[in-house]
Amino acid sequence: MDHFPTSWGRPRTEAYDAYNTFPLHQRPNPGHKDAFAEGVQRTQQPIVTGTSVLGILYKDGIMLVADTLASYGSLARFKSIQRLHPVGSSTVIGASGDMSDFQYLQTLLEELIIEEFAEADKHELGPAEIHEYLSRIMYGRRSKMNPLWNSLLVAGKKDGKRFLAYVDLLGTTYSASTIATGYGAYIALPLLRTAVEGKEDTLTEEEARKILEDAMRVLFYRDARSLDKYQIAIVNDEGVTISEPKKIETEWGFAEGIRGYGAQIQ
Amino acid sequence: MTSIGTGYDLSASTYSPDGRIFQVEYANKTVENSGTVIGLRVKDGIILAVEKLVHSKLLVPESNRRILTVDRHIGMATSGLLADGRHLANRARDEAYNYREMYRESPPLKEVVQRLGLYVQAYTLYSSVRPFGVSTIFGAVDKTGPALFIVEPSGISYGYHGAAIGKGRQIAKTELEKLKLAELSMREAVFEAARIIHLVHDDSKEKEFQLELSWIGEETKGLHLPVPKDLCEEADRKAREALETFE
Numbered sequence: 327m328d329h330f331p332t333s334w335g336r337p338r339t340e341a342y343d344a345y346n347t348f349p350l351h352q353r354p355n356p357g358h359k360d361a362f363a364e365g366v367q368r369t370q371q372p373i374v375t376g377t378s379v380l381g382i383l384y385k386d387g388i389m390l391v392a393d394t395l396a397s398y399g400s401l402a403r404f405k406s407i408q409r410l411h412p413v414g415s416s417t418v419i420g421a422s423g424d425m426s427d428f429q430y431l432q433t434l435l436e437e438l439i440i441e442e443f444a445e446a447d448k449h450e451l452g453p454a455e456i457h458e459y460l461s462r463i464m465y466g467r468r469s470k471m472n473p474l475w476n477s478l479l480v481a482g483k484k485d486g487k488r489f490l491a492y493v494d495l496l497g498t499t500y501s502a503s504t505i506a507t508g509y510g511a512y513i514a515l516p517l518l519r520t521a522v523e524g525k526e527d528t529l530t531e532e533e534a535r536k537i538l539e540d541a542m543r544v545l546f547y548r549d550a551r552s553l554d555k556y557q558i559a560i561v562n563d564e565g566v567t568i569s570e571p572k573k574i575e576t577e578w579g580f581a582e583g584i585r586g587y588g589a590q591i592q
Numbered sequence: 593m594t595s596i597g598t599g600y601d602l603s604a605s606t607y608s609p610d611g612r613i614f615q616v617e618y619a620n621k622t623v624e625n626s627g628t629v630i631g632l633r634v635k636d637g638i639i640l641a642v643e644k645l646v647h648s649k650l651l652v653p654e655s656n657r658r659i660l661t662v663d664r665h666i667g668m669a670t671s672g673l674l675a676d677g678r679h680l681a682n683r684a685r686d687e688a689y690n691y692r693e694m695y696r697e698s699p700p701l702k703e704v705v706q707r708l709g710l711y712v713q714a715y716t717l718y719s720s721v722r723p724f725g726v727s728t729i730f731g732a733v734d735k736t737g738p739a740l741f742i743v744e745p746s747g748i749s750y751g752y753h754g755a756a757i758g759k760g761r762q763i764a765k766t767e768l769e770k771l772k773l774a775e776l777s778m779r780e781a782v783f784e785a786a787r788i789i790h791l792v793h794d795d796s797k798e799k800e801f802q803l804e805l806s807w808i809g810e811e812t813k814g815l816h817l818p819v820p821k822d823l824c825e826e827a828d829r830k831a832r833e834a835l836e837t838f839e
Contacts, residue, residue: 433696437689444661444685446818 372424372475374398376409377551378510379420380541381479381490382518383503383526384534387562388481388490390420391538393546394571395553402553410559412566414439416484417453418559419460422507423476423495431474434463453482453489453561457499465497477507483561506541509549514541531560543574603719615723616716619745622725623672627801628760628792629658630768631669631729632785633740633753634776637809638731639819640669641785643760643793644802659806659818663688665732666701667806667816671758672726672745680728680743683711701732701739705749713747727757732816733808760792767791778811782819786827787834803828 379392396404409428410420413435421428438459442451451459457480467474473495482489491501503526504518521537522529529537538558546552554574560567600606601614608614627643642658659669660681666688670677687707691699708728715723723745730741742757743749754768767788776784786803793801805819805827819827 433693437692440664440689440692441685443664443815446657446661 368472369424369427369475372427374403374425375551376407376422376425376428377549378506378508378514378545379409379422379477379479380506380510380514380518380538381420381481381504382522382529382534382537383488383490384522384529384531385527386531387483387560388418388488389531389534389538389561390418390479390481390559391542391556392420392422393542393553393556395551395555396425397551400550405553405555406571408557408568410557410568411435412559412568413456414451415565416450416561417456417480417482418561418566418568419456420479420481420507420559421476422478424474427474427476431460431463431476431478435459452484453480453491454484456480456482457489457491457493461493461497461499464493464495468496479505479507481559481561482566483563486563509551510541510545513548514545517541517544531562539574543576546574546576604716604721604723605719613716613746616746619672619723619725620727623727623745623757624759624761626671626673626758627658628756628758628764628789629669629671629727629729630757630764630785630788631731631740631742631752631755632768632771632773632776632781633731633738634773634778634781634809636738637733637778637781637807637811638667638738638740639778639781639785640667640729640731640804640806641789642669642671642804643758643789644804645798646800646802649800653802657804659804661816662704662730663692663699663732663816665698665734665808665814665816666704666730667732667808668728668730669804669806670726670728672724676724676726677728680708680712680724680726684708684730687711698734700734700736701730701741702736702751704732705730705741705743708743709747709749711747712743712745716746729755729757731808733814738809760794763792764788778807778809779823782807782823783827783830786824786831790828790831790835803831 374396376396379390381390390410392409394406395402396407410418411432412418460478464474475495477494480491490505491499492505493499504522506515518541542556546554554576555571557571558569600608604613604615627645629642632639640659644658656674659667661667662684668681684704687704688699691703712724715721728743732739740752740755741749742752742755753773756764756768771784782805789803805824806816807819808816
Protein backbone atom coordinates (compact mmCIF):
# COMPACT_ATOMS: atom_id res chain seq x y z
CA MET A 327 0.00 0.00 0.00
CA ASP A 328 1.06 3.55 -0.67
CA HIS A 329 1.35 5.11 2.77
CA PHE A 330 1.63 8.69 1.57
CA PRO A 331 -1.78 10.45 1.84
CA THR A 332 -0.80 12.94 -0.85
CA SER A 333 -0.49 10.04 -3.31
CA TRP A 334 -4.01 8.74 -2.70
CA GLY A 335 -6.58 9.12 -5.46
CA ARG A 336 -3.99 10.25 -8.03
CA PRO A 337 -2.99 8.74 -11.35
CA ARG A 338 -0.22 6.23 -10.83
CA THR A 339 2.00 7.55 -13.57
CA GLU A 340 5.28 8.98 -12.40
CA ALA A 341 5.61 11.26 -15.39
CA TYR A 342 2.23 13.00 -15.30
CA ASP A 343 0.84 14.61 -12.19
CA ALA A 344 -2.09 16.97 -12.88
CA TYR A 345 -3.06 17.18 -9.22
CA ASN A 346 0.22 18.43 -7.83
CA THR A 347 -0.19 21.24 -5.33
CA PHE A 348 3.50 22.04 -5.37
CA PRO A 349 5.13 23.21 -3.20
CA LEU A 350 2.76 22.42 -0.35
CA HIS A 351 2.19 18.69 -0.71
CA GLN A 352 5.12 17.09 -2.35
CA ARG A 353 4.98 13.42 -3.08
CA PRO A 354 8.07 11.40 -2.37
CA ASN A 355 10.52 12.16 -5.16
CA PRO A 356 10.31 9.31 -7.69
CA GLY A 357 13.65 10.34 -9.11
CA HIS A 358 15.40 9.82 -5.77
CA LYS A 359 18.71 8.08 -5.95
CA ASP A 360 20.85 6.48 -3.30
CA ALA A 361 23.67 8.87 -2.61
CA PHE A 362 26.07 5.97 -2.23
CA ALA A 363 24.84 4.03 -5.27
CA GLU A 364 28.00 4.78 -7.14
CA GLY A 365 30.27 4.49 -4.12
CA VAL A 366 32.33 7.18 -2.47
CA GLN A 367 34.30 9.22 -4.99
CA ARG A 368 37.94 9.94 -4.29
CA THR A 369 40.61 11.97 -6.01
CA GLN A 370 41.72 9.95 -9.03
CA GLN A 371 43.70 12.63 -10.81
CA PRO A 372 44.86 16.17 -10.21
CA ILE A 373 42.83 18.91 -11.95
CA VAL A 374 44.60 22.27 -11.80
CA THR A 375 48.29 21.50 -11.61
CA GLY A 376 51.65 23.12 -11.11
CA THR A 377 54.77 21.69 -12.69
CA SER A 378 58.30 21.20 -11.31
CA VAL A 379 59.84 22.74 -8.20
CA LEU A 380 63.64 22.76 -7.89
CA GLY A 381 65.65 23.09 -4.70
CA ILE A 382 69.37 23.29 -3.95
CA LEU A 383 71.62 23.84 -0.98
CA TYR A 384 74.20 26.62 -1.16
CA LYS A 385 76.73 28.22 1.18
CA ASP A 386 74.38 30.35 3.29
CA GLY A 387 71.16 28.37 3.03
CA ILE A 388 68.67 26.89 0.61
CA MET A 389 67.08 28.09 -2.59
CA LEU A 390 63.81 26.94 -4.14
CA VAL A 391 62.46 27.91 -7.53
CA ALA A 392 59.10 27.35 -9.22
CA ASP A 393 57.29 28.96 -12.14
CA THR A 394 54.00 30.78 -11.60
CA LEU A 395 51.76 28.64 -13.81
CA ALA A 396 48.76 26.57 -12.74
CA SER A 397 47.65 24.46 -15.73
CA TYR A 398 44.19 23.05 -16.40
CA GLY A 399 45.19 19.95 -18.25
CA SER A 400 47.36 21.20 -21.11
CA LEU A 401 45.75 24.65 -20.96
CA ALA A 402 47.88 27.38 -19.34
CA ARG A 403 44.91 28.45 -17.20
CA PHE A 404 46.31 30.59 -14.33
CA LYS A 405 49.55 32.37 -15.13
CA SER A 406 50.24 34.18 -11.88
CA ILE A 407 49.95 31.62 -9.09
CA GLN A 408 52.51 31.55 -6.30
CA ARG A 409 53.65 27.99 -5.68
CA LEU A 410 56.22 28.85 -3.01
CA HIS A 411 54.77 29.39 0.44
CA PRO A 412 56.52 30.51 3.64
CA VAL A 413 55.66 28.57 6.82
CA GLY A 414 56.76 30.15 10.09
CA SER A 415 59.93 32.23 10.01
CA SER A 416 62.49 29.67 8.88
CA THR A 417 60.72 27.39 6.40
CA VAL A 418 59.40 27.57 2.86
CA ILE A 419 57.51 24.90 0.94
CA GLY A 420 57.17 24.53 -2.84
CA ALA A 421 54.40 22.50 -4.43
CA SER A 422 53.84 20.75 -7.71
CA GLY A 423 50.71 18.77 -8.50
CA ASP A 424 47.15 19.69 -7.59
CA MET A 425 46.87 23.37 -6.63
CA SER A 426 43.63 23.01 -4.65
CA ASP A 427 45.22 20.29 -2.52
CA PHE A 428 48.18 22.65 -2.04
CA GLN A 429 45.84 25.42 -0.89
CA TYR A 430 44.28 22.98 1.56
CA LEU A 431 47.74 22.15 2.92
CA GLN A 432 48.40 25.87 3.33
CA THR A 433 45.35 26.23 5.58
CA LEU A 434 46.41 23.17 7.61
CA LEU A 435 49.87 24.65 8.12
CA GLU A 436 48.39 28.05 9.00
CA GLU A 437 46.34 26.42 11.75
CA LEU A 438 49.38 24.50 12.99
CA ILE A 439 51.56 27.61 13.11
CA ILE A 440 48.92 29.64 14.97
CA GLU A 441 48.44 26.84 17.49
CA GLU A 442 52.16 26.78 18.16
CA PHE A 443 52.36 30.58 18.29
CA ALA A 444 49.62 30.67 20.94
CA GLU A 445 51.78 28.52 23.21
CA ALA A 446 54.16 31.50 23.47
CA ASP A 447 56.88 29.18 24.76
CA LYS A 448 59.71 30.68 22.69
CA HIS A 449 59.79 27.62 20.45
CA GLU A 450 58.89 27.55 16.81
CA LEU A 451 58.43 24.73 14.33
CA GLY A 452 61.40 24.45 11.99
CA PRO A 453 61.70 22.86 8.56
CA ALA A 454 62.31 19.37 9.96
CA GLU A 455 59.09 19.48 11.98
CA ILE A 456 57.06 20.94 9.10
CA HIS A 457 58.37 18.21 6.80
CA GLU A 458 57.52 15.47 9.31
CA TYR A 459 54.02 16.90 9.76
CA LEU A 460 53.42 17.06 6.02
CA SER A 461 54.71 13.52 5.52
CA ARG A 462 52.27 12.19 8.15
CA ILE A 463 49.39 14.06 6.50
CA MET A 464 50.34 12.79 3.02
CA TYR A 465 50.83 9.20 4.17
CA GLY A 466 47.61 9.28 6.19
CA ARG A 467 45.62 10.45 3.19
CA ARG A 468 47.11 7.90 0.80
CA SER A 469 46.31 5.18 3.36
CA LYS A 470 42.67 6.27 3.18
CA MET A 471 42.95 5.77 -0.60
CA ASN A 472 42.33 9.51 -0.97
CA PRO A 473 45.72 11.16 -1.49
CA LEU A 474 46.57 14.85 -1.63
CA TRP A 475 47.98 14.96 -5.16
CA ASN A 476 51.22 16.85 -4.64
CA SER A 477 54.97 16.54 -4.68
CA LEU A 478 56.34 18.98 -2.14
CA LEU A 479 59.75 20.37 -1.33
CA VAL A 480 60.35 21.59 2.20
CA ALA A 481 63.34 23.88 2.70
CA GLY A 482 64.58 25.85 5.65
CA LYS A 483 67.38 26.91 7.93
CA LYS A 484 67.11 26.77 11.70
CA ASP A 485 69.81 26.95 14.38
CA GLY A 486 72.43 27.18 11.60
CA LYS A 487 71.31 23.89 10.05
CA ARG A 488 70.18 23.72 6.43
CA PHE A 489 67.28 21.44 5.55
CA LEU A 490 65.95 20.32 2.18
CA ALA A 491 63.57 17.38 1.79
CA TYR A 492 60.85 15.96 -0.41
CA VAL A 493 57.45 14.42 0.29
CA ASP A 494 54.86 13.26 -2.23
CA LEU A 495 51.30 11.98 -2.54
CA LEU A 496 52.36 8.48 -1.41
CA GLY A 497 53.99 9.78 1.74
CA THR A 498 57.44 8.98 0.34
CA THR A 499 60.17 11.18 1.78
CA TYR A 500 63.84 11.74 1.13
CA SER A 501 66.47 14.34 1.62
CA ALA A 502 69.35 15.42 -0.64
CA SER A 503 71.41 18.49 -1.48
CA THR A 504 69.55 18.91 -4.78
CA ILE A 505 65.93 17.85 -5.30
CA ALA A 506 63.49 18.39 -8.15
CA THR A 507 59.84 17.39 -8.50
CA GLY A 508 57.81 16.45 -11.56
CA TYR A 509 59.35 16.84 -15.02
CA GLY A 510 62.27 18.63 -13.40
CA ALA A 511 63.32 15.33 -11.82
CA TYR A 512 64.11 14.09 -15.35
CA ILE A 513 65.34 17.24 -17.07
CA ALA A 514 66.77 19.54 -14.39
CA LEU A 515 68.01 17.19 -11.68
CA PRO A 516 71.05 15.88 -13.63
CA LEU A 517 72.07 19.48 -14.37
CA LEU A 518 71.64 20.49 -10.73
CA ARG A 519 73.61 17.49 -9.46
CA THR A 520 76.53 18.26 -11.77
CA ALA A 521 76.51 21.89 -10.70
CA VAL A 522 75.91 21.52 -6.96
CA GLU A 523 77.06 18.17 -5.54
CA GLY A 524 80.31 18.55 -3.62
CA LYS A 525 80.01 22.36 -3.69
CA GLU A 526 77.13 22.81 -1.23
CA ASP A 527 79.37 24.69 1.22
CA THR A 528 81.12 26.93 -1.30
CA LEU A 529 78.43 28.04 -3.76
CA THR A 530 77.58 31.71 -3.33
CA GLU A 531 74.06 33.11 -3.56
CA GLU A 532 74.85 34.52 -7.03
CA GLU A 533 76.16 31.18 -8.30
CA ALA A 534 73.21 29.26 -6.86
CA ARG A 535 70.78 31.70 -8.43
CA LYS A 536 72.52 31.28 -11.82
CA ILE A 537 72.32 27.47 -11.59
CA LEU A 538 68.58 27.56 -10.87
CA GLU A 539 67.87 30.15 -13.55
CA ASP A 540 69.70 28.02 -16.14
CA ALA A 541 67.77 24.93 -15.06
CA MET A 542 64.47 26.83 -15.32
CA ARG A 543 65.39 27.98 -18.83
CA VAL A 544 66.02 24.37 -19.93
CA LEU A 545 62.72 23.36 -18.34
CA PHE A 546 60.86 26.13 -20.14
CA TYR A 547 62.32 24.92 -23.47
CA ARG A 548 61.41 21.28 -22.80
CA ASP A 549 58.41 21.18 -20.43
CA ALA A 550 55.13 21.91 -22.22
CA ARG A 551 53.40 22.68 -18.88
CA SER A 552 55.86 25.39 -17.85
CA LEU A 553 55.99 29.16 -18.04
CA ASP A 554 58.80 31.69 -18.52
CA LYS A 555 57.83 33.46 -15.27
CA TYR A 556 59.30 32.18 -12.02
CA GLN A 557 59.90 33.03 -8.37
CA ILE A 558 62.89 32.17 -6.20
CA ALA A 559 62.63 31.53 -2.46
CA ILE A 560 65.75 31.97 -0.37
CA VAL A 561 66.12 30.80 3.22
CA ASN A 562 69.24 31.97 5.02
CA ASP A 563 70.11 33.35 8.44
CA GLU A 564 67.96 36.41 7.74
CA GLY A 565 64.87 34.22 7.25
CA VAL A 566 62.64 33.56 4.26
CA THR A 567 62.46 35.84 1.22
CA ILE A 568 60.38 35.07 -1.84
CA SER A 569 61.27 37.15 -4.91
CA GLU A 570 58.87 38.96 -7.18
CA PRO A 571 58.07 37.04 -10.40
CA LYS A 572 60.85 37.30 -12.98
CA LYS A 573 61.01 36.52 -16.72
CA ILE A 574 63.34 33.89 -18.15
CA GLU A 575 65.56 35.24 -20.95
CA THR A 576 65.08 32.94 -23.92
CA GLU A 577 66.56 32.61 -27.40
CA TRP A 578 64.47 31.10 -30.20
CA GLY A 579 66.66 31.99 -33.23
CA PHE A 580 67.97 28.45 -33.48
CA ALA A 581 64.45 27.07 -33.97
CA GLU A 582 64.52 27.92 -37.66
CA GLY A 583 67.45 25.60 -38.22
CA ILE A 584 65.85 22.58 -36.57
CA ARG A 585 64.87 19.84 -38.99
CA GLY A 586 62.99 16.65 -38.33
CA TYR A 587 60.00 17.84 -36.29
CA GLY A 588 56.60 18.81 -37.69
CA ALA A 589 55.67 19.87 -41.19
CA GLN A 590 58.60 21.11 -43.24
CA ILE A 591 59.03 21.77 -46.90
CA GLN A 592 62.64 20.65 -47.18
CA MET B 593 26.43 41.54 51.74
CA THR B 594 23.32 41.74 53.86
CA SER B 595 21.75 39.15 51.64
CA ILE B 596 24.03 36.33 52.79
CA GLY B 597 22.01 33.58 54.39
CA THR B 598 18.80 34.48 52.65
CA GLY B 599 19.16 31.48 50.36
CA TYR B 600 19.11 33.42 47.11
CA ASP B 601 22.85 33.06 46.61
CA LEU B 602 23.03 29.29 46.45
CA SER B 603 22.74 29.00 42.69
CA ALA B 604 23.25 31.08 39.58
CA SER B 605 19.77 30.06 38.41
CA THR B 606 17.97 31.92 41.21
CA TYR B 607 17.22 35.66 41.28
CA SER B 608 17.05 37.51 44.57
CA PRO B 609 13.73 39.33 45.17
CA ASP B 610 15.32 42.61 44.05
CA GLY B 611 16.48 41.04 40.76
CA ARG B 612 20.13 40.24 41.31
CA ILE B 613 22.09 37.07 40.75
CA PHE B 614 24.38 36.78 43.71
CA GLN B 615 26.60 34.07 42.26
CA VAL B 616 27.60 36.46 39.49
CA GLU B 617 28.33 39.17 42.04
CA TYR B 618 30.46 36.77 44.06
CA ALA B 619 32.37 35.97 40.87
CA ASN B 620 33.07 39.71 40.56
CA LYS B 621 34.39 39.67 44.14
CA THR B 622 36.90 36.99 43.12
CA VAL B 623 38.15 39.35 40.43
CA GLU B 624 38.28 42.31 42.80
CA ASN B 625 40.66 40.43 45.10
CA SER B 626 43.06 39.48 42.32
CA GLY B 627 46.09 41.36 40.95
CA THR B 628 45.50 44.45 38.82
CA VAL B 629 45.41 44.12 35.04
CA ILE B 630 45.38 47.08 32.68
CA GLY B 631 45.10 47.53 28.93
CA LEU B 632 45.96 50.61 26.88
CA ARG B 633 44.67 51.32 23.40
CA VAL B 634 47.09 53.81 21.88
CA LYS B 635 47.78 55.35 18.49
CA ASP B 636 49.33 52.36 16.74
CA GLY B 637 48.76 49.43 19.09
CA ILE B 638 47.74 47.80 22.35
CA ILE B 639 49.63 47.32 25.62
CA LEU B 640 48.60 44.75 28.24
CA ALA B 641 50.13 44.91 31.71
CA VAL B 642 49.60 42.63 34.70
CA GLU B 643 50.51 42.85 38.37
CA LYS B 644 51.08 39.14 38.93
CA LEU B 645 51.09 38.44 42.66
CA VAL B 646 53.65 35.77 43.47
CA HIS B 647 52.54 33.74 46.48
CA SER B 648 55.78 31.78 46.87
CA LYS B 649 59.45 32.53 46.34
CA LEU B 650 59.92 28.91 45.28
CA LEU B 651 57.98 29.45 42.05
CA VAL B 652 59.92 29.52 38.80
CA PRO B 653 60.00 33.14 37.57
CA GLU B 654 57.71 33.74 34.59
CA SER B 655 55.59 30.68 35.42
CA ASN B 656 51.78 30.91 35.67
CA ARG B 657 51.53 33.58 33.04
CA ARG B 658 48.43 35.77 33.20
CA ILE B 659 48.87 37.12 29.68
CA LEU B 660 47.90 34.54 27.08
CA THR B 661 47.87 34.48 23.30
CA VAL B 662 44.65 33.72 21.42
CA ASP B 663 45.68 34.26 17.81
CA ARG B 664 48.64 35.88 16.05
CA HIS B 665 47.12 39.32 16.60
CA ILE B 666 44.98 38.75 19.71
CA GLY B 667 46.19 38.73 23.30
CA MET B 668 44.33 38.51 26.59
CA ALA B 669 45.11 39.18 30.24
CA THR B 670 43.00 37.77 33.05
CA SER B 671 42.28 38.83 36.58
CA GLY B 672 40.68 36.33 38.94
CA LEU B 673 41.01 32.56 38.97
CA LEU B 674 44.00 31.63 36.83
CA ALA B 675 42.60 28.26 35.77
CA ASP B 676 39.30 29.83 34.65
CA GLY B 677 41.34 32.26 32.59
CA ARG B 678 43.19 29.43 30.89
CA HIS B 679 39.92 27.70 30.06
CA LEU B 680 38.58 30.92 28.58
CA ALA B 681 41.78 31.29 26.53
CA ASN B 682 41.29 27.84 25.07
CA ARG B 683 37.72 28.70 24.18
CA ALA B 684 38.90 31.97 22.62
CA ARG B 685 41.42 30.06 20.48
CA ASP B 686 38.66 27.74 19.29
CA GLU B 687 36.42 30.67 18.42
CA ALA B 688 39.22 32.42 16.54
CA TYR B 689 39.99 29.20 14.67
CA ASN B 690 36.31 28.68 13.77
CA TYR B 691 36.05 32.22 12.47
CA ARG B 692 39.17 31.74 10.39
CA GLU B 693 37.92 28.47 8.96
CA MET B 694 34.56 29.97 8.04
CA TYR B 695 35.67 33.31 6.59
CA ARG B 696 39.32 32.63 5.63
CA GLU B 697 40.60 35.83 7.21
CA SER B 698 42.01 36.73 10.59
CA PRO B 699 39.18 37.21 13.09
CA PRO B 700 38.29 40.76 14.21
CA LEU B 701 38.51 41.03 18.00
CA LYS B 702 34.92 42.24 18.32
CA GLU B 703 33.67 38.98 16.83
CA VAL B 704 35.74 36.77 19.14
CA VAL B 705 34.73 38.82 22.18
CA GLN B 706 31.03 38.63 21.32
CA ARG B 707 31.20 34.86 20.98
CA LEU B 708 33.07 34.56 24.28
CA GLY B 709 30.48 36.79 25.90
CA LEU B 710 27.79 34.30 24.88
CA TYR B 711 29.87 31.46 26.30
CA VAL B 712 30.53 33.17 29.64
CA GLN B 713 26.88 34.22 29.93
CA ALA B 714 25.75 30.60 29.57
CA TYR B 715 27.49 29.92 32.89
CA THR B 716 25.14 32.35 34.65
CA LEU B 717 22.02 30.36 33.73
CA TYR B 718 22.29 27.01 35.45
CA SER B 719 22.35 25.73 39.00
CA SER B 720 24.80 23.01 38.02
CA VAL B 721 27.64 25.37 37.07
CA ARG B 722 29.50 28.29 38.60
CA PRO B 723 30.04 31.56 36.70
CA PHE B 724 33.57 32.33 35.51
CA GLY B 725 35.76 33.77 38.24
CA VAL B 726 37.62 36.02 35.81
CA SER B 727 37.37 39.34 34.10
CA THR B 728 39.44 39.39 30.94
CA ILE B 729 40.99 42.23 28.98
CA PHE B 730 41.29 41.38 25.29
CA GLY B 731 43.54 43.36 22.99
CA ALA B 732 44.18 43.11 19.27
CA VAL B 733 45.15 45.01 16.18
CA ASP B 734 42.75 43.83 13.49
CA LYS B 735 41.32 45.25 10.27
CA THR B 736 39.56 47.96 12.30
CA GLY B 737 42.84 49.04 13.96
CA PRO B 738 43.71 48.66 17.66
CA ALA B 739 40.85 47.19 19.73
CA LEU B 740 40.44 46.69 23.49
CA PHE B 741 37.61 44.87 25.30
CA ILE B 742 36.70 43.57 28.74
CA VAL B 743 34.59 40.45 29.26
CA GLU B 744 33.10 40.24 32.75
CA PRO B 745 31.79 37.21 34.68
CA SER B 746 28.23 38.19 33.75
CA GLY B 747 29.14 37.71 30.08
CA ILE B 748 28.84 41.39 29.32
CA SER B 749 31.53 42.96 27.14
CA TYR B 750 32.46 46.58 26.42
CA GLY B 751 35.08 48.23 24.25
CA TYR B 752 37.55 50.65 25.90
CA HIS B 753 40.31 53.16 25.23
CA GLY B 754 41.91 52.20 28.52
CA ALA B 755 40.82 49.30 30.71
CA ALA B 756 41.55 48.24 34.27
CA ILE B 757 40.34 45.27 36.34
CA GLY B 758 41.32 43.65 39.61
CA LYS B 759 42.29 45.00 43.00
CA GLY B 760 43.74 48.38 41.97
CA ARG B 761 41.35 49.17 39.16
CA GLN B 762 40.01 52.40 40.66
CA ILE B 763 43.39 54.09 41.01
CA ALA B 764 44.45 52.64 37.67
CA LYS B 765 41.38 54.07 35.96
CA THR B 766 42.01 57.58 37.27
CA GLU B 767 45.63 57.30 36.08
CA LEU B 768 44.49 56.06 32.66
CA GLU B 769 42.08 58.97 32.35
CA LYS B 770 44.98 61.41 32.78
CA LEU B 771 46.79 59.98 29.74
CA LYS B 772 46.26 61.12 26.18
CA LEU B 773 45.91 57.56 24.95
CA ALA B 774 45.20 58.43 21.32
CA GLU B 775 48.51 60.34 21.09
CA LEU B 776 50.86 57.93 22.89
CA SER B 777 53.30 55.75 20.97
CA MET B 778 53.51 52.09 21.93
CA ARG B 779 56.92 52.62 23.55
CA GLU B 780 55.68 55.52 25.68
CA ALA B 781 52.63 53.47 26.64
CA VAL B 782 54.80 50.61 27.90
CA PHE B 783 56.42 53.00 30.40
CA GLU B 784 53.05 54.41 31.45
CA ALA B 785 51.61 50.90 31.91
CA ALA B 786 54.56 49.82 34.06
CA ARG B 787 54.27 53.02 36.11
CA ILE B 788 50.55 52.47 36.75
CA ILE B 789 51.02 48.85 37.79
CA HIS B 790 53.74 49.87 40.26
CA LEU B 791 51.59 52.72 41.52
CA VAL B 792 48.55 50.57 42.31
CA HIS B 793 50.60 47.86 43.98
CA ASP B 794 50.29 48.12 47.75
CA ASP B 795 53.72 47.29 49.18
CA SER B 796 52.55 47.21 52.78
CA LYS B 797 49.76 44.71 52.26
CA GLU B 798 50.88 42.62 49.32
CA LYS B 799 53.37 39.92 48.71
CA GLU B 800 55.92 40.14 45.93
CA PHE B 801 54.70 40.79 42.43
CA GLN B 802 55.99 40.34 38.94
CA LEU B 803 55.31 42.78 36.13
CA GLU B 804 54.02 41.10 32.97
CA LEU B 805 53.91 43.17 29.79
CA SER B 806 52.85 42.36 26.25
CA TRP B 807 52.07 44.42 23.16
CA ILE B 808 50.52 44.24 19.72
CA GLY B 809 51.02 46.78 16.94
CA GLU B 810 53.54 48.40 14.66
CA GLU B 811 56.47 47.50 16.91
CA THR B 812 55.60 43.79 16.59
CA LYS B 813 54.33 43.79 12.99
CA GLY B 814 50.82 43.10 14.28
CA LEU B 815 51.77 40.08 16.41
CA HIS B 816 50.93 39.63 20.09
CA LEU B 817 54.34 39.32 21.74
CA PRO B 818 55.83 39.82 25.17
CA VAL B 819 57.58 43.20 25.50
CA PRO B 820 61.33 42.53 24.92
CA LYS B 821 63.25 41.83 28.12
CA ASP B 822 65.50 44.91 28.02
CA LEU B 823 62.58 47.30 27.43
CA CYS B 824 60.53 45.53 30.11
CA GLU B 825 63.36 45.88 32.64
CA GLU B 826 63.90 49.51 31.71
CA ALA B 827 60.19 50.25 32.18
CA ASP B 828 60.24 48.40 35.49
CA ARG B 829 63.24 50.43 36.71
CA LYS B 830 61.82 53.78 35.55
CA ALA B 831 58.52 52.97 37.27
CA ARG B 832 60.29 52.30 40.59
CA GLU B 833 62.26 55.54 40.27
CA ALA B 834 59.11 57.53 39.48
CA LEU B 835 57.43 56.16 42.59
CA GLU B 836 60.36 57.01 44.85
CA THR B 837 60.44 60.64 43.73
CA PHE B 838 56.64 60.77 43.94
CA GLU B 839 56.44 59.73 47.57
